[in-house]
Amino acid sequence: MNFAPSEWFGFNKRARHDMTFTKTINGETSTKKVYGHFNVWALLFTWFYALFSVRCRTPFFMLKTAVPFLGMVLLNMIAQLFFTDQIVLGIGLLGDIWYGFMFETWFRNQLVANGYQQAA
Numbered sequence: 001m002n003f004a005p006s007e008w009f010g011f012n013k014r015a016r017h018d019m020t021f022t023k024t025i026n027g028e029t030s031t032k033k034v035y036g037h038f039n040v041w042a043l044l045f046t047w048f049y050a051l052f053s054v055r056c057r058t059p060f061f062m063l064k065t066a067v068p069f070l071g072m073v074l075l076n077m078i079a080q081l082f083f084t085d086q087i088v089l090g091i092g093l094l095g096d097i098w099y100g101f102m103f104e105t106w107f108r109n110q111l112v113a114n115g116y117q118q119a120a
Contacts, residue, residue: 021116043100
């Protein structure tokens with residue numbers, strides 16, 4: 001698992017096209033799709049989308065997506081101490097948009113870390 005800031009904020013390394021990844025586990029082929037666009041479900045449900053989505057079930061991905069989610073929660077709690085409600089809502093919305101943009105990239109990177117290979 002990589003928790004480096006370049007992993008969280010690597011907009012120039014984002015997944016930009018649809019990809020299919022495969023891995024053979026106990027003689028069966030597991031196939032996962034990574035979409036190359038903004039993930040609306042991740043915008044709306046953030047970490048809970050990774051938690052409950054069958055598509056995203058791969059080892060350590062829930063933990064990988066929980067760290068930025070908890071960072072967003074902490075940032076919002078600190079912002080509430082110093083700013084008005086409108087500013088805090090704006091910060092929350094920006095965080096959700098960031099999460100939606102980066103979700104598929106985090107998923108792709110975790111699949112590669114788990115030994116999946118991109119299908120030709």
